[in-house]
Amino acid sequence: MSAPERIRVELNARSYDILIGTGLLAEAGGHLAKLLARPRVVVVSDENVARLYLASFEAKLDRAAIAHDRIVLPPGEKTKDFAHLERLLDALIALRIERTTTIVALGGGVIGDLAGFAAAIALRGIDYVQVPTTLLAQVDSSVGGKTAINTAHGKNLVGSFYQPRLVLADLGVLDSLPRRDLLAGYAEVAKYGLIDDASFFAWLETNAAALLAGDSALRGHAIGVSCRAKARIVGADERESGQRALLNLGHTFGHAIEAEARYEGEVLHGEGVAVGMVMAFDLSVRLGLCAAEDALRVRLHLKDAGLPTELAGLGGRAWDARRLVQHMHRDKKVQDGRLTFVLARGIGQAFVAHDVPAERVLPVIEDALAA
Ligand code: GLY
Numbered sequence: 001m002s003a004p005e006r007i008r009v010e011l012n013a014r015s016y017d018i019l020i021g022t023g024l025l026a027e028a029g030g031h032l033a034k035l036l037a038r039p040r041v042v043v044v045s046d047e048n049v050a051r052l053y054l055a056s057f058e059a060k061l062d063r064a065a066i067a068h069d070r071i072v073l074p075p076g077e078k079t080k081d082f083a084h085l086e087r088l089l090d091a092l093i094a095l096r097i098e099r100t101t102t103i104v105a106l107g108g109g110v111i112g113d114l115a116g117f118a119a120a121i122a123l124r125g126i127d128y129v130q131v132p133t134t135l136l137a138q139v140d141s142s143v144g145g146k147t148a149i150n151t152a153h154g155k156n157l158v159g160s161f162y163q164p165r166l167v168l169a170d171l172g173v174l175d176s177l178p179r180r181d182l183l184a185g186y187a188e189v190a191k192y193g194l195i196d197d198a199s200f201f202a203w204l205e206t207n208a209a210a211l212l213a214g215d216s217a218l219r220g221h222a223i224g225v226s227c228r229a230k231a232r233i234v235g236a237d238e239r240e241s242g243q244r245a246l247l248n249l250g251h252t253f254g255h256a257i258e259a260e261a262r263y264e265g266e267v268l269h270g271e272g273v274a275v276g277m278v279m280a281f282d283l284s285v286r287l288g289l290c291a292a293e294d295a296l297r298v299r300l301h302l303k304d305a306g307l308p309t310e311l312a313g314l315g316g317r318a319w320d321a322r323r324l325v326q327h328m329h330r331d332k333k334v335q336d337g338r339l340t341f342v343l344a345r346g347i348g349q350a351f352v353a354h355d356v357p358a359e360r361v362l363p364v365i366e367d368a369l370a371a
Contacts, residue, residue, distance in 0.1 A: 005220070007227050009143065010235040014163045018143055018227050020220060024170035025057060025131070029064025032129060035165055038100035040067040041129075042092060044115035045106040046075040049133050052176055057106060057131075069095050073111070077263040080110050080149045082158075088118045102127040102165070108134035108181070109141035109269065113159070116147030120162035130167045134177060135185025136270050138169040139192075139226035140247070144234040150263060154330045155255040161239050169223060171216055183306050184270025186212060187250075187277070189222050190302060192229045194277060195246045198348030200225050201301075208305050245333065245352045249342040250276030253365075256327035257314070266315035274307040275314055283356075283364045284343040294346045311368040321365035325358050 004021025019031065033039065041061065045054055050072045061068045071091045073079050092103075105115035105128060112130050119128035130142035148159025174182065186208070193201025204211075204222070211218040230247070237244040253276030254269070261267045281298045284290035303309045311319055333340035335354050339361065344350045 005224050007224070007231050009163070009231045011163060011238055014145075016163060016165055016167070018167040018169060018231065020138075020169045020171065020223050020227060022171045022216060022220075024168045025053060025173065026060060028057060028131065028168055029060040029062075029066060031166065031168060032061070032066060032102070032104070033064045035129075036066065036102050037127065038098070039065055040098075040100070041102045041104045042069045042071060042095060042097060043104045043106050044071050044073070044088065044111055044118070046073050046079065046108075046111055048075045049107045049111070053106065053133065053173070071095075073114070075110070076265055077110055077150070077258070077269070078265075080114050080263070082149060082151070085114060085118060085149050088114060089122055092118060092122050097122065097126065099123050099126055102129060104129050104131055105142075105164075106131045106133065107137070108132065109137045112137050112142045113146070113148050113156070116145070116162055116164065117149060117159050120147055120160045125162070127165045128162075130164045132167065132169055133173045135174055135182055135223075136188050137185075138174075138223055139185060140188040140230065142167050142169070143227055143230045144244075144247075145238070150259075154259045154327060155263075157330070157332065163238075169227070171219055171223070174219060175214065179306075180268065182212060184268040184274075186305055187270040187274040187302065187307055189226050190305070191247070191249050191273065191277065192226045194298065194344065194347055195229070195249055195342075195350045196348055197225070197229065198346075201347050205301055208301070212305060243352075245340070246342055246350050248333065248340075249344075249350050250274070250278075250280050252276065252328055252331055252333065252339065252341050253279045253324075255331060256324040257311070257319075259327045259330075260319065260323055261315055261317070266317065271308050271314070274302050275309060275311055278302065278309045279311070279364055279368060280342060281344055282368070283341065283361065284345070286364055287343065287356075287360065290344050290346055294344070297347060310371060311365065312371055319365075319369055321362055321369060324365055325362055328358070328361070
């Protein structure tokens with residue numbers, strides 16, 4: 001087992017490490033023991049992840065003399081709601097957690113966002129550690145301290161910026177990830193190339209097939225590049241007053257798609273982001289900002305990887321362009337009633353536009369549906 005890659009998220013007193021490597025789940029007890037205020041954790045997970053990893057994870061905690069309890073929630077985006085947050089907080093309090101107890105979020109983005117938010121507000125804030133078990137969580141949601149639940153009005157509308165103490169990304173867990181979830185995470189990997197790293201996007205064009213087929217070295221490289229990019233951006237703009245918004249490439253479209261699909265699982269977050277990134281490039285072309293060839297390259301790469309790229313037919317349902325624009329108006333990034341989009345002047349040249357009129361967005365969605 002080679003030494004894991006260590007990436008530092010520099011946030012002064014709230015700085016922490018991301019460890020990336022194979023076998024980190026087996027070594028978790030040792031990594032945790034070094035940073036816990038007291039040797040007691042509550043592991044929050046979902047039923048699918050718990051079935052695969054929880055018993056062996058707990059055995060490692062035993063070996064490191066760390067006391068542990070577990071709270072296991074249903075899988076799926078619908079768990080990220082008020083009802084499950086309440087259930088989780090009640091369970092934590094019933095376990096008589098103390099301010100020195102640490103939560104371990106063992107799961108994908110849903111568990112990480114929900115458990116992180118619970119950690120932020122339980123007893124006015126206790127420590128938590130992210131142990132992401134999906135590609136999406138490893139390259140995006142477990143890093144940077146965005147925690148949240150969805151509401152009936154939209155995605156991630158209630159939450160906080162609350163940084164974890166450590167992120168342990170074990171490459172081995174990706175082998176058991178269903179193909180659809182792996183691909184959904186891949187959309188967020190490609191996002192880093194599209195934002196500001198054209199050479200990484202070109203590397204992905206060459207290596208994505210082997211990476212997705214299971215090459216661990218390629219996966220490790222791509223996750224490392226992604227986490228370094230995320231650590232740099234979060235370190236410079238933790239609370240998204242500037243460049244962190246670039247990480248939302250594809251998300252204004254994607255969140256509207258997810259909200260319209262009511263988080264039922266017919267469209268995964270990464271699938272919404274993939275279609276959303278294609279639409280963001282299409283919008284950029286329509287606004288005269290980006291060459292059509294670049295938008296085509298984005299579409300072809302994501303399609304070749306196996307991701308959905310077209311709104312028409314996505315999730316096997318009919319979409320309504322006006323309803324999607326209505327969802328966009330509830331987005332956290334709306335300023336003075338105007339929509340915010342991440343647009344691009346080309347691959348690796350994304351920028352934030354706060355003044356995109358809805359009239360310019362609607363035809364892009366209508367065209368996508370007519371295609
Ligand atoms: N997932 C976007 C961000 O962390 O800012």
